[in-house]
């Protein structure tokens with residue numbers, strides 16, 4: 001694994017027409033830690049993550065990996081692994097075929113294909129066509145694709161969607177091990193009961209603005225669960 005770099009987000013701002021999706025978002029996700037990025041529907045999580053990866057152009061602000069924007073990284077996929085959606089694989093290809101294609105596109109060693117299949121425990125399905133995959137299997141394949149470049153940073157938008165209970169425990173263990181090895185993990189999720197056991201730090205976003213950031217233990221002080229503390233701090237009215 002390459003060294004984990006801190007993710008430094010400073011004053012990120014993005015509007016879509018009259019919708020202020022993200023306003024002045026500032027936080028750091030440290031290396032060696034799992035940082036949860038949580039907020040209600042429409043709060044601005046995906047827009048922020050897309051701006052991190054250069055997929056959405058911010059109106060203002062910067063997002064850096066260490067000191068470098070994603071598009072200026074010497075090896076983007078060798079530095080940052082990202083899972084933003086799981087719809088990318090061609091249905092008629094096998095998981096192994098999909099991984100070989102992305103391995104070549106990223107300029108990574110072909111040996112990585114078997115390594116990542118093993119890492120995400122996709123071995124029994126690696127040679128089956130992706131069109132028969134369950135959502136959980138697609139999630140594992142998306143994560144495997146993100147790991148091809150052996151990155152030190154993971155940016156994951158709702159990676160536990162569709163995973164069964166064993167898959168959720170597996171993902172938690174995987175992310176904790178990744179951070180313990182010095183990696184940086186930024187993960188968004190609505191499954192707060194699960195996130196409570198996965199993260200070290202928390203960034204809370206609501207209506208496009210950061211409303212809290214810091215250690216999980218501080219957020220859940222006085223015995224509250226993450227879910228209770230989240231509901232107490234989040235605006236009651238539906239987001240946009």
Ligand SMILES: Nc1ncnc2c1ncn2[C@@H]1O[C@H](COP(=O)(O)OP(=O)(O)OP(=O)(O)O)[C@@H](O)[C@H]1O
Nearest residue numbers: 016019021039040041042043044045046047048240
């Ligand atoms: N391409 C777009 N065009 C117009 N509006 C957009 C676009 N992308 C996001 N938005 C709006 O920006 C706001 C933030 O959306 P975003 O998807 O970032 O929220 P989110 O926190 O990821 O939500 P969810 O938890 O539901 O996935 C919402 O009001 C959304 O409707």
